[in-house]
Amino acid sequence: MDHFLKLMPFTIIIIPLLVGFVLAIFARWKKDICPYLILAGVAYAFMISILLTQRVIGGEIIHYHVGDWLPPWGIEILIDELAAMMLLLLNGCSLLILIFSIKSLHKEIPEQATGWYYTLFLLTLTAMMGMVITNDLFNLYVMVEVTGLGACGMVVAKGEKLSTEATLRYLMLATLGSGFLLFGIGFLYQVTGNLNIPYIAAELVKVREQYPFLMWATMSFITVGLGVKSALFPLHIWLPDAHSSAPSPSSAVLSGLVVKVYIVSMLRIYFLVFGFDVFHETYMRYLILLLASLAIIGGSLFAFVQLNLKRRLAYSTVAQIGYIFLGFSLGTKWGIVAALLHIIIHAFMKVCLFLAAGAIYYQTGRKKVTHFSGLGYRMPVTMAAFTVAALSMVGIPLFGGFITKYGLAMGSLEANNPYFIILIVISGLLNAAYYFPIVWQAYFTSGHNVKMELDKVPVTMLIPIVIMALGIIYMGIFPGGTLEFLERAVSRFIL
């Protein structure tokens, strides 16, 4: 038992990975057991992440050295508050998305591919978990690459013209991005001779006065590299096509989880490797503040003109990523807490919205936002959840989105920069402008004689959507515990 406790951080990666590859063998003959096998794998990872989170809440920081090689040379796994939170989020959301996909998947991707799709799903999930818990920069790069390949595979699984083309563009830009990231890591290794984050940080403090230009170069390489992958505003061009042409469960994973883990890595590199001072002195902070503001306005405006529901949701992701970047580049305690909270709440909202879009497509085959009239009476459960998520996007009190907007406002006051409050209010109005017409149409434009009836989709598709909606409401009404936990996480980044 002691041995198991020690190995826990390792098994959370290795068991889902193993299940994924075993699955690939079953995928050819026994397609019907694949979903249940993968469900077991992810459920195991979810359970372990709950146990790990309990230990972290108890005040423990979990270190694990892979193969018992000690830190300066070996790979170290580190589970602090941020990693525990991300593990819980990744596994919880993936579990719900998987439950959704059991019944819906065969409608969206070719029949023979359904088995292998789950292998890709597990590959992406484990690589994301690895990226969150690793404390070694080269290992981070490998995990970034694997996540990129897995995510591309999840888009191309649909096997259509559009998704294939979007995948190629995604793959090209993702590879460009990881090339930049690797070059940045190469600079850091060249200067400090280490790959382990605390060791690099310790060395960098000594040598950073000697290499002022190198700090700029490294910072820009890493910003561009991870910025492409996390769709920072002018680098987001791959996102709308890839996210909207993918099957619904993939869209939910990509929009809700994949872009976030890159931001978490970015946060680690900025605050733990370079430290806030370098982040501030190289003006990288102002650049990201500017790009985040542009993302919030630009993403919303682009979303406004899209008529395809999934495309509209994808552009909305660009805008919401802007909030997260805004929060952490403010650099104050409330700002970073709001950014981390938005990672959680945006995952809930986007997963809920994309799964609802998938359910609408499953029942009615409709994709255009102009064809949704009367849907509120024909799919009441789905549309209710959609409405909750839309209200939360706009930032109505009692829903999760309000808490992050409040946090961002507090953060910008702390940073002596109250202009961002205006930005947040404007963006809330823009969000209302493109989400409320959908809701309005679904409930109020259907004529008189419509009968109320329950959704005609399998109940396994409804449960995840409802749980996500309840999660949004829960975060809106009782944010206290989460905020306290996140404040502890942030206290590791800034003093």
Add this chain to the structure above:
Amino acid sequence: MDISRLMLNYPFIISIILFCLGCLCILTQHNLIKKVIGINIMETGIFLFFIAAGNIEGGIAPIYDPALPQEILYINPLPSALMLTGIVVSFSVTAFALAIIVKLYQYYGTIYAPDIMRMR
């Protein structure tokens, strides 16, 4: 800036030139196969950068041999080991990209990016 110091570190300059060429190739070429070649050029530049970083003037391959004198220099093996992983990653990305290009050729009958954009 001392030009001789720059010349001493010529592998880094070459690696940066390769990296820039690869990026340019990915972003400006219209032929999809050439884009994939661009990815490979770019990653070769990075591999060269790492391996040059691990090299020590006059060092030999780090294989311990008791017959050799004690004070002999070994090169740093870690960057080379890292780049083995990098090569594997680059290989799989290339394979995946080529597979997607085959698929696109089946759908559109061309691998010329502007034509594909026009036809979608």
